[in-house]
């Protein structure tokens with residue numbers, strides 16, 4: 300993996316024939332240059348170390364690179380993948396646009412989050428399972444006062460979900476349902492009987508996206524990660540509560556009429572973001588933007 304941005308005097312650069320050299324001594328976490336094995340393990344040659352030998356970019360180093368801002372602020376980041384021509388899905392799934400490194404970053408972002416907020420359609424189409432407790436993140440999570448795995452919060456008005464699935468019956472921490480006050484009572488009952496916790500974050504049938512962020516934050520879930528889908532993400536954008544977008548640009552073209560990564564009504568004035576970092580692996584760009 301190459302760190303394309305931020306470029307610093309410690310940013311490593313290629314000197315040819317696949318050889319990679321750093322320009323200054325420094326900590327691996329501050330300036331790194333990586334290549335990947337076929338197994339998808341990112342390898343990193345730390346600046347100041349023997350770069351030709353390289354070494355694996357650990358999940359810990361990825362976690363450092365993607366750490367939430369320090370402090371107590373509520374922070375909502377999204378993690379999405381898009382094709383070059385803007386598709387956020389192919390044949391109903393995002394997996395065809397993804398890569399092994401993308402999945403490593405996906406897992407890292409999960410490992411850092413208190414809560415994963417996801418739209419019900421993505422749960423239905425992608426067969427969501429409970430988040431796992433991963434040894435690689437255990438110490439970091441404990442030090443940050445986090446439980447062993449992030450909570451999954453499903454946004455739904457209909458609660459038309461299969462409550463017999465492991466997402467509801469087997470999570471480490473009960474899955475949350477975010478819905479409106481007018482949600483169908485029998486579905487709310489079914490969700491609770493299955494072990495889910497139902498939270499109201501809207502006065503009507505649906506969820507007010509800004510209120511969803513606040514309701515989760517009130518429960519101490521301030522490091523928030525949304526994994527979409529596009530209809531949900533579009534609402535977070537329109538409500539101006541999306542702080543950060545971790546966007547994987549997949550070196551693929553799909554044509555067709557796939558959804559973009561954010562849908563719904565367009566905003567009046569395009570929301571501006573600034574680039575925070577760009578990593579590259581196998582032609583995939585792992586970008587990170589913050590709302591200005």
Ligand SMILES: NC(=O)c1ccc[n+]([C@@H]2O[C@H](COP(=O)([O-])OP(=O)(O)OC[C@H]3O[C@@H](n4cnc5c(N)ncnc54)[C@H](OP(=O)(O)O)[C@@H]3O)[C@@H](O)[C@H]2O)c1
Nearest residue numbers: 379380391418419420421456457505506527528529530531
């Ligand atoms: N490219 C990527 O990174 C990425 C990421 C995630 C998903 N995807 C793809 O996106 C597709 C699914 O996304 P999508 O946009 O169609 O659906 P989605 O955003 O995942 O879910 C839409 C559903 O969420 C619920 N919902 C959304 N806003 C709500 C609100 N304000 N209040 C209450 N409920 C609300 C509704 O559920 P109910 O119908 O239950 O009321 C709605 O039908 C899949 O193909 C998936 O593969 C791509």
